[in-house]
Amino acid sequence: MHFTPEQRLDDGILEREFTLGEIPGILWTPEAASATAPVPLILLGHPPLGLGTMYPRLAARARHSAAEGIATATIELPGSGDRPHWPALDQAHADLRQAMQAGEPVSDKIVDALILPLVAKAVPEWQAALNAFLSLPVIGGPVGYSGGVISIGIRLAVVEPRIVAAGLFAGSLVPRVMFEEARQVTIPLHVLLQWDDDGNDRQAALDLFDAFGSKEKSLHANMGGHAGVPQFARDAAAQFFTRHLK
Amino acid sequence: MHFTPEQRLDDGILEREFTLGEIPGILWTPEAASATAPVPLILLGHPPLGLGTMYPRLAARARHSAAEGIATATIELPGSGDRPHWPALDQAHADLRQAMQAGEPVSDKIVDALILPLVAKAVPEWQAALNAFLSLPVIGGPVGYSGGVISIGIRLAVVEPRIVAAGLFAGSLVPRVMFEEARQVTIPLHVLLQWDDDGNDRQAALDLFDAFGSKEKSLHANMGGHAGVPQFARDAAAQFFTRHLK
Numbered sequence: 018m019h020f021t022p023e024q025r026l027d028d029g030i031l032e033r034e035f036t037l038g039e040i041p042g043i044l045w046t047p048e049a050a051s052a053t054a055p056v057p058l059i060l061l062g063h064p065p066l067g068l069g070t071m072y073p074r075l076a077a078r079a080r081h082s083a084a085e086g087i088a089t090a091t092i093e094l095p096g097s098g099d100r101p102h103w104p105a106l107d108q109a110h111a112d113l114r115q116a117m118q119a120g121e122p123v124s125d126k127i128v129d130a131l132i133l134p135l136v137a138k139a140v141p142e143w144q145a146a147l148n149a150f151l152s153l154p155v156i157g158g159p160v161g162y163s164g165g166v167i168s169i170g171i172r173l174a175v176v177e178p179r180i181v182a183a184g185l186f187a188g189s190l191v192p193r194v195m196f197e198e199a200r201q202v203t204i205p206l207h208v209l210l211q212w213d214d215d216g217n218d219r220q221a222a223l224d225l226f227d228a229f230g231s232k233e234k235s236l237h238a239n240m241g242g243h244a245g246v247p248q249f250a251r252d253a254a255a256q257f258f259t260r261h262l263k
Numbered sequence: 264m265h266f267t268p269e270q271r272l273d274d275g276i277l278e279r280e281f282t283l284g285e286i287p288g289i290l291w292t293p294e295a296a297s298a299t300a301p302v303p304l305i306l307l308g309h310p311p312l313g314l315g316t317m318y319p320r321l322a323a324r325a326r327h328s329a330a331e332g333i334a335t336a337t338i339e340l341p342g343s344g345d346r347p348h349w350p351a352l353d354q355a356h357a358d359l360r361q362a363m364q365a366g367e368p369v370s371d372k373i374v375d376a377l378i379l380p381l382v383a384k385a386v387p388e389w390q391a392a393l394n395a396f397l398s399l400p401v402i403g404g405p406v407g408y409s410g411g412v413i414s415i416g417i418r419l420a421v422v423e424p425r426i427v428a429a430g431l432f433a434g435s436l437v438p439r440v441m442f443e444e445a446r447q448v449t450i451p452l453h454v455l456l457q458w459d460d461d462g463n464d465r466q467a468a469l470d471l472f473d474a475f476g477s478k479e480k481s482l483h484a485n486m487g488g489h490a491g492v493p494q495f496a497r498d499a500a501a502q503f504f505t506r507h508l509k
Contacts, residue, residue, distance in 0.1 A: 212472075212480075226484070227458070235495075235496070236483070237481060238481065240478060247479070249502075249506060250481070256499075
């Protein structure tokens with residue numbers, strides 16, 4: 018992991034950009050962390066819109082966590098932002114748009130083509146990044162995963178034992194095979210669902226929540242549309258991580 | 264409202280028993296409240312098992328609220344505890360038990376007979392009690408309603424404009440007519456659902472949540488069975504009231 022010269026210190030939080038091989042990312046640490054014991058870490062997931070687009074929302078989540086003494090980090094998804102285009106993924110997105118514009122149901126084939134290769138490629142990258150984060154003196158763990166493409170969160174919760182708690186956003190398409198994988202998840206889960214998210218399959222989200230094998234799992238459904246998660250719901254998600262990571 | 268001589272001061276909370284006509288009840292106020300400005304109030308709903316049986320859980324909720332500077336109060340339900348038996352309600356309970364023991368579906372007729380007369384009689388009693396509570400110098404409002412028979416909470420939320428927020432427990436039978444009534448609810452709602460509550464109709468709870476007309480409504484689904492609401496979920500419900508009443 019190579020830190021770029023870009024870094025900002027603001028509101029008690031240190032923001033550093035880095036590259037891990039070809040993958041750009043951002044690490045946020047509470048300013049006090051360098052002087053104290055190593056801190057817990059939350060991996061900040063995000064939709065495949067590019068870190069540049071997602072930066073304001075990611076930075077807001079990072080500031081919230083830093084105030085709780087928790088570091089946060091994120092990496093660019095394959096095919097997104099400044100990373101090389103991924104033609105198969107672009108095609109899957111085009112197929113999805115076409116189906117939606119035609120008012121057709123989104124087929125399993127489209128969902129699988131859109132999500133499964135992304136999960137297969139992104140998850141090992143997040144794990145490699147986690148290796149790098151945990152090698153830094155400032156990061157101690159425990160580690161949580163939060164938000165973004167829910168299937169990436171599910172796979173990480175299953176395969177990565179260093180992740181002890183996950184906050185998931187049930188707002189994206191989920192391949193059928195992931196419902197089976199959800200049964201293998203056993204870590205504490207905090208699942209956000211926007212009840213009036215018109216573009217989202219609410220029943221699928223409820224079925225997915227039901228499938229999770231975790232003994233501690235909470236579903237928080239709120240109003241406000243896809244992007245309108247209320248502040249109190251964000252606060253509750255932050256409290257979930259504070260409860261499990263601090 | 265006549266306060267009985269029974270009163271206890273414990274952990275900074277004053278507990279006073281009272282009768283309102285034939286109806287017994289309990290009022291809890293933060294000890295500091297008498298010396299400061301009038302405080303908000305939460306009406307503590309409960310299942311029809313009698314205040315004696317419910318006392319430990321009600322007192323725990325009262326202590327939680329008192330720590331936030333919020334008073335709480337409850338009254339006995341008609342036909343419960345030390346109040347006169349209500350033969351029609353006893354019969355409905357007997358019919359329910361018989362249907363459940365026979366493994367039969369619980370008919371709309373049984374649900375209506377069990378819930379609708381209770382709602383019709385209890386709601387005006389809670390309103391009369393609210394008049395009495397708000398006449399006390401220590402109680403200022405705003406007022407919330409929390410828990411208990413969900414249909415009583417729905418009716419109160421519709422007919423009682425002084426109730427500005429409600430925390431509901433989606434764990435009991437709901438007559439069909441109440442789904443229509445739910446559409447008329449517009450105050451902020453915090454709905455608890457025990458996802459693995461085997462004796463509860465989960466789909467009915469989700470349909471009811473969907474029906475509520477409130478712009479701010481949150482569903483918190485957790486594990487732990489009917490009576491096993493996790494402490495963090497109780498804390499979140501308390502935060503909901505603090506947000507809306509303080």
